[in-house]
Amino acid sequence: MLQPFTLLVVSHLSALVLAQDQTFAFTDSDVAVSQSSILTHRRGNLQLAIPPGASCFNTLEGTIPTFDAEKCADARANWRDEQWHTDHPISNLWPLWTNDTCVPLGNSPSDSCTRGYYGNYVVLAKSRAHVKATIDFARTRNLRLVIRNTGHDFMGRSTGFGSLILNTHSMKEVVFHKKWTGPGNWKGGAATVGAGVQGREVLTLAHQQSPPLVIVGGECPTVGFAGGFIQGGGHGPFSSIYGMGADQVLSFDVVTSSGAYLTVNSKENPSLFWALRGGGPSTFAAILSVTVKTFPDVPSSSVILRINSTHTTDTEVFWKGFNAFHELSNRYVENGLYAYYELNHLYLNVRPIVGLNMTSDQLNQVVKPLFDKLDAQSIPYDREDNHYPTFFDLYTNLFEDNGAFIQTLVGGRMYSKTDFARNATAINAAQRFATEQGALIVGHIVGPGSGAPIVDNAIHPTWRNTSSFSITFVNLQGNATLAEKATAQNVITNVVGKALRQASPNGAAYVNEGDLEEPNWQTAYWGPNYPRLLSLKKTYDPLGVFYARTTPGTEDWEVIDVGTRLCRKL
Numbered sequence: 001m002l003q004p005f006t007l008l009v010v011s012h013l014s015a016l017v018l019a020q021d022q023t024f025a026f027t028d029s030d031v032a033v034s035q036s037s038i039l040t041h042r043r044g045n046l047q048l049a050i051p052p053g054a055s056c057f058n059t060l061e062g063t064i065p066t067f068d069a070e071k072c073a074d075a076r077a078n079w080r081d082e083q084w085h086t087d088h089p090i091s092n093l094w095p096l097w098t099n100d101t102c103v104p105l106g107n108s109p110s111d112s113c114t115r116g117y118y119g120n121y122v123v124l125a126k127s128r129a130h131v132k133a134t135i136d137f138a139r140t141r142n143l144r145l146v147i148r149n150t151g152h153d154f155m156g157r158s159t160g161f162g163s164l165i166l167n168t169h170s171m172k173e174v175v176f177h178k179k180w181t182g183p184g185n186w187k188g189g190a191a192t193v194g195a196g197v198q199g200r201e202v203l204t205l206a207h208q209q210s211p212p213l214v215i216v217g218g219e220c221p222t223v224g225f226a227g228g229f230i231q232g233g234g235h236g237p238f239s240s241i242y243g244m245g246a247d248q249v250l251s252f253d254v255v256t257s258s259g260a261y262l263t264v265n266s267k268e269n270p271s272l273f274w275a276l277r278g279g280g281p282s283t284f285a286a287i288l289s290v291t292v293k294t295f296p297d298v299p300s301s302s303v304i305l306r307i308n309s310t311h312t313t314d315t316e317v318f319w320k321g322f323n324a325f326h327e328l329s330n331r332y333v334e335n336g337l338y339a340y341y342e343l344n345h346l347y348l349n350v351r352p353i354v355g356l357n358m359t360s361d362q363l364n365q366v367v368k369p370l371f372d373k374l375d376a377q378s379i380p381y382d383r384e385d386n387h388y389p390t391f392f393d394l395y396t397n398l399f400e401d402n403g404a405f406i407q408t409l410v411g412g413r414m415y416s417k418t419d420f421a422r423n424a425t426a427i428n429a430a431q432r433f434a435t436e437q438g439a440l441i442v443g444h445i446v447g448p449g450s451g452a453p454i455v456d457n458a459i460h461p462t463w464r465n466t467s468s469f470s471i472t473f474v475n476l477q478g479n480a481t482l483a484e485k486a487t488a489q490n491v492i493t494n495v496v497g498k499a500l501r502q503a504s505p506n507g508a509a510y511v512n513e514g515d516l517e518e519p520n521w522q523t524a525y526w527g528p529n530y531p532r533l534l535s536l537k538k539t540y541d542p543l544g545v546f547y548a549r550t551t552p553g554t555e556d557w558e559v560i561d562v563g564t565r566l567c568r569k570l
Helices: 067-077 084-089 128-141 201-208 226-230 272-275 315-326 329-334 361-377 391-398 417-436 461-465 482-503 521-540
Strands: 002-004 022-024 029-033 046-048 122-126 146-147 164-168 175-179 188-195 249-255 259-265 286-294 302-306 339-342 347-356 383-388 406-417 439-443 466-475 557-560 565-569
Touching: 002 339, 122 128, 128 146, 128 164, 128 249, 128 286, 164 272, 175 201, 188 201, 188 226, 201 226, 201 391, 226 286, 249 272, 259 272, 259 315, 272 521, 302 315, 302 361, 302 391, 315 347, 315 361, 315 417, 329 339, 329 361, 329 417, 329 439, 329 466, 339 361, 347 361, 347 391, 361 383, 383 391, 406 461, 406 482, 406 565, 417 482, 461 466, 461 521, 466 482
Parallel strands: 122 164, 146 164
Antiparallel strands: 002 565, 022 029, 046 122, 175 188, 188 286, 249 259, 249 286, 302 347, 302 383, 339 347, 339 439, 406 466, 439 466, 557 565
16 A cells, blocks of 8 residues: 655745645744645745746746746756756756656747646755754655755656755855864864755865865765765765765764754764765755865876777777776776766767876876777877866866756666776676667776775775776657656666676665666665664654655655655555
C-alpha cells in the first residue's frame, strides 16, 4: 500500500495568496487561501512557483497570467546560461527532471505552459527562522518538501512535483576565522559559509583575504557549496592533497525535521556530524551554514591535452592516446594532481591537469611518462602548459560553467587504485565501450592521495582508494517519449553501467553524480556505512520530511503516476 504526501495546492507565508474556501495558518499572519481563484503578490518570502520560461507564455496552467515581454527576452537570451538558472527561485539545470515544461524557445505565447514536475510554491529563505517555518509547515501539513540552492543537480533532487520548495540561495553570509578555536584538532584557519553560497563566490572571497586562501570546493563554479556538495562527499581540485569536501567540515548549523536548531560537530551531536559529512543530500537536516578548513593559496601549474578528429580519424590511434592518459591515474593522484576531462568518439579534452604548489617543471616531471608514451606511439596531440601565481588564477582561467538546458540521463563509476593496478586495460576498454553506445563521459582524476588525512565520516570508504571517477551521460530529445526515456535509462544502467561495474569490481558509485537506477544503490553509494546511516535517518527524520531519491531511508518511498506523486510504502 502507498500513503501519499499531500499535494501542495495551497499554502502561505507572510501575505502571499488571497482566495477563499480553505485556510491554513503559517508563521505570524493567518492568510486565507483557496483551491479555486488565486491572486498572488510577487513579494514576501513565499511565492508562487513560476517556471523560469513562463514569462514567454500567456498563462501558467491556463489560469495564472505570466507573459512579460522583457522577462521573456531575458529568459531566451540566457536559457543556456548556468548562473542565470541557478539564480532563479526554482529552475533546474537539467530539464528532464521538470518534464521539459514551459521551454521559451520558438514557442508562441498561446502555447501551453504547465508546472510539469516543478513545485507549487517556493520559500525564498533569508534567515534561519524562514527555514524552520518552512520545515514545520511541511511536516505538520504532510507536504512534499524540496531543498534547493542552485538547481545544479544531475539527478533531479532540486525539484519535485507538487512540492513546497525551500530555496536557500539568498543565505550568502561568509565569515573567515583566522584560527579555529572550536572542537577538534584543527587549529588553522576556517570559513563559515551560508547555505546559499556557490563555489565561485566562496573561492572569490577566500582569494580576497590577506594572505589569499582556498577551500576544498568543486570543479564547476556554480555548484552550491554548503549543502548537497558536502552532504554527498564533495570532490574537487584540492581533494588529492587535502581529501574530500566532507573531510574539511568543522561544524554545521542546521534545522532538523522536527524544527530544532542544532549545532553539529565532533562534540555536539557527533552522530549527526558523522552522517552529514557524506551521508546524502537533503537527508538528515537542512543546512544553515557549514564551517570548513581554509588553506593558503599556492602557485599552480596546468597542462591541457587534446586529442580529437583534427589530429586523427583512426579510432585505434585515438584510443591508444586515451589509454596512455587514463592508465596513469594512480600516478597522478599519488603525486597530488587533479585532472578534468571530456571523452567521446574521437574527442578527448583534458582541461586541465592541475599541479598544485608546483612549477611547470615539477608538473612536467609527473606527466612525462604520458607524453613519452604518446610520442613513442606517434599519437598526435595538442598540448598547452601554463603557470599561475595562485590556484584562484588557474581556476578562473580554466574551469568553466557546465551549461544549462542539457537533455540527459546520468550514471557514473568510481575506479579504485586497486582495479587500476590490476587491470587498467579493462577499465579503459569499458570506457571505450560506453562511448560506442552513445555515452559522453566527463571524467575526474581525483581521490584523496596518500598524503590526505583519513577522516571518519559517512562517505563510501572506496573514496579513500580512488584515483578516477567518471560520469556517463546519455542524451535525449526534449520531446522523448516514456519508452525512449526507458531505453536510455536501460543503456545507462544495464549496458554502460554494467560494463563499468564489471571492469571495476573494487569500485563504487557516487551519490551526487550517479545513476538513480543503480543496482543495490545502498551498498554502491555507501558500502558498509549504509546500516548506520539508515538507523540515523530513522532517528533524526522518522517521518521522512526530507526526501531525495536514492538516499538513506528512501527505499520506504515510491514515486508513482509517471513521476508525480510521492508516497510512503505501507
